[in-house]
Amino acid sequence: MDQSDIEEIAELIADLDDEAEELVQECIDAGLDPVEVLKGGVVKGLEKIGILFEQKEYFLAELMVGGELAENCIKIIDPHLPESSDGERQGCVVIGAVSGDLHDIGYGLVAKQLELAGFEVHSLGVNIDAMDFIKAAQEKGANIIGLSAFLVTTIPNCRDVVNYVKDMGLQDQFKVIMGGAETNQEKSDMMGADGWAPNAMEAVTLCKNIMEAHFS
Ligand code: B12
Incomplete structure (x- = not known):
């Protein structure tokens, strides 16, 4: 598993393909950086959906499916995101x-x-x-x-x-x-x-x- 799999997540999300969820899980299980899986995979995929929407290739229905798919992927990544707290309450x-x-x-x-x-x-x-x-x-x-x-x-x-x-x-x-x-x-x-x-x-x-x- 490497950077190309993260790029593949972005592609799958842009294609509204729920295999994205499995690939996210595999990337996380393989120890890839969860922040990179989130940014380079899921958020990138949503950006691509935004562009397709602007180009009128996608419509509201696709935005909704894409948003839901991204949310499911984020749920998988969520527990693995690194904590950056030094233990003190910040505000x-x-x-x-x-x-x-x-x-x-x-x-x-x-x-x-x-x-x-x-x-x-x-x-x-x-x-x-x-x-x-x-x-x-x-x-x-x-x-x-x-x-x-x-x-x-x-x-x-x-x-x-x-x-x-x-x-x-x-x-x-x-x-x-x-x-x-x-x-x-x-x-x-x-x-x-x-x-x-x-x-x-x-x-x-x-x-x-x-x-x-x-x-x-
Ligand atoms: C998914 C999506 C939807 C989903 C949202 C699902 C959900 N649960 O959130 C749904 C289907 C509901 C939707 C609806 C609409 N959408 Co929409 N949507 C998107 C899409 C594809 C992705 C948005 C997203 O979640 N991105 C992922 C996050 C992680 O993105 P991010 O920006 O990187 O987030 C970071 C920063 O923004 C920042 N941040 C965010 N909030 C805050 C707050 C603070 C305090 C700080 C400091 C930072 C911060 O930190 C975030 C994390 O790193 C965008 C495209 C895009 N390029 O954004 C269009 C987009 C935002 N939508 C758009 C449009 C037009 C609509 C609709 C009007 C479509 C319609 N015809 O009905 C409706 C409006 C609904 C409404 N009243 O809000 C346009 C807006 C264009 C414009 N100029 O206004 C966009 C840009 C698509 C496009 N390119 O045209 N949408």
């Missing part, structure tokens, strides 16, 4: 997909990595109203509110959360971060967020930096 994060957005695979990976890095994480789900992020952050005593947005139409909804935090004078209590396909640092700055990360690994670094700069 508390509430995270979810903003109002109108149903994409939960990306933020699910961020939540998982944050947990493995020692953060207390509360996943709120998808299609979460701006005020519900604030309520959950208050209830859970969170330091960081994580917003996930995958659609050009839902990215602007991140601004509502940022505005509530400001209007309610909670800027010192909660820092707001965002991420998701179609987001970038520039859009995050435009929304007034305190930080942005392109992937789960960098989201952990971002949250650690925020904890050090604002809550230590």
Whole structure:
């Protein structure tokens, strides 16, 4: 088993072939790096599906099948992801997909990595109203509110959360971060967020930096 099998996982996912699940299991059993199986295999496969959707070769039904297949593969990889915690509690994060957005695979990976890095994480789900992020952050005593947005139409909804935090004078209590396909640092700055990360690994670094700069 080697890199070519990881590439094959991406191909199988893009073809919506559930043999991807077996190959993921085989790669994990053979001791291949689970992070590489996730990134180079599963996430790559979803990227390919996104491209086929853009090219109008795939439609909503294919996106749904692909999303489900990827989720099943992630369940196999999940228990093998390396822990990067030094044992100390790092801080508390509430995270979810903003109002109108149903994409939960990306933020699910961020939540998982944050947990493995020692953060207390509360996943709120998808299609979460701006005020519900604030309520959950208050209830859970969170330091960081994580917003996930995958659609050009839902990215602007991140601004509502940022505005509530400001209007309610909670800027010192909660820092707001965002991420998701179609987001970038520039859009995050435009929304007034305190930080942005392109992937789960960098989201952990971002949250650690925020904890050090604002809550230590
Ligand atoms: C699977 C999928 C779906 C599935 C989602 C299933 C699920 N359970 O999540 C379903 C079928 C529901 C779906 C629906 C739709 N989708 Co869709 N979908 C995708 C697809 C193929 C993969 C998304 C994914 O999960 N990727 C895997 C993760 C791991 O990706 P990732 O971005 O690398 O994740 C990392 C970062 O984003 C970051 N991150 C994520 N969240 C956060 C949060 C924080 C705080 C931080 C710091 C970081 C962070 O960390 C993640 C982990 O490393 C993408 C294509 C793409 N290129 O993204 C389209 C895509 C996002 N969808 C798209 C569209 C258009 C739709 C629909 C509107 C289609 C339709 N006609 O109905 C609907 C909208 C539904 C809704 N209201 O949300 C478009 C969006 C285009 C745009 N410009 O807005 C895309 C880009 C496809 C395309 N190329 O056109 N979709």
